[in-house]
């Protein structure tokens with residue numbers, strides 16, 4: 471994610487921050503490097519140029535050079551400009567922290583109608599499912615409607631996703647589906663078939679008490695009049711409260727160009743940038759707000775249903791500058807473990823009563839948070855050093871398999887694990903006997919350590935640090 475760009479920025483910033491004094495020449499030189507990094511990341515030429523000009527003017531005008539910590543001040547200016555580029559200025563609270571708004575405005579009474587648009591393959595249908603999951607977790611009843619009638623397979627894809635979200639995503643909301651696959655046969659002969667389906671989906675959403683109706687619409691490989699005509703018809707018929715454009719971050723400037731075309735025809739309210747997990751150079755993220763004028767609301771960070779993150783300009787700016795994104799990391803952790811669970815676990819650790827089942831639960835929570843590499847990448851200063859490291863998520867899976875091959879009694883009391891039991895477990899989990907021994911040893915160390923830490927009052931210290 472943003473590998474090269476972040477690496478370059480981090481390098482420039484490190485050079486600046488290490489200097490007690492900086493000259494105008496230093497600033498200009500760094501801006502040349504920044505400009506080069508932006509262009510390499512496929513940021514639009516004019517955008518990169520304007521960015522560097524603004525930073526230069528601010529840096530040279532604000533007596534940065536004479537200040538006590540010129541490097542830090544420069545970094546702040548670059549950070550703030552990046553934030554603006556990524557999504558405009560965010561409102562600040564009294565302590566100067568950005569106030570983060572809910573990305574979705576819900577209307578009362580519902581349903582809030584959200585229309586998705588985008589080119590074929592951009593990740594539109596997948597994003598519909600992810601958004602439904604995001605809302606279900608927040609207690610909303612959501613209806614997904616398949617208004618892409620070009621192919622029956624598209625209708626089925628959305629139906630499968632809707633069922634999957636309903637079954638797999640925990641949350642008090644409900645996910646429903648409206649689709650009329652038989653209408654696909656009429657598509658192409660009858661004008662306005664998509665409109666009919668959208669209208670009926672809206673009726674059904676109202677009847678079934680949906681808080682949100684998400685319309686998946688047709689895409690094409692390229693922007694054309696037919697597609698835009700259809701999208702406008704659907705939009706005029708149901709008057710969506712929000713229209714989102716889904717774009718593929720990997721396609722860089724192409725994505726920005728198609729975004730321009732969509733923007734000219736539809737009243738867009740926001741952008742979802744998908745495939746941000748892949749080797750995107752970042753150009754689309756840094757250009758889209760400036761060119762399209764609409765903010766990025768979410769980023770897609772994987773193929774799985776929970777791989778959707780709210781987009782916060784200041785957090786991404788920090789990631790680009792190698793400052794990490796601890797806020798997102800903590801949020802991810804909080805999503806997986808409730809406060810009561812965390813407290814119960816802490817108590818057990820303090821008493822030295824940790825069991826293999828607790829260990830397993832922690833591993834599962836970590837696994838659900840995303841890949842190890844993406845998690846560690848959110849820690850300050852670590853992201854770019856991980857680039858070439860081959861972190862093996864399968865190791866966690868293997869450890870899980872070993873614990874799952876233990877009996878209930880063994881999980882409660884590892885002292886039971888004699889050699890014959892260890893052999894059985896290694897066979898059952900398809901792992902080496904030495905992996906089992908290593909796990910038991912590691913577990914005993916963690917238990918011992920947590921007991922010692924609590925004895926020394928460390929747990930409360932760690933807790934107060936975290937709080």
Ligand code: GDP
Pocket residue numbers: 588589590591592593594595596597689744745746747748769770771772773777
């Ligand atoms: P649509 O034609 O716009 O509806 O696109 P789909 O939703 O069918 O997605 C196209 C492909 O992109 C599928 O293989 C998805 O799994 C994949 N995809 C969608 N979003 C993401 C993402 O955020 N990250 C990654 N890595 N793949 C994604």
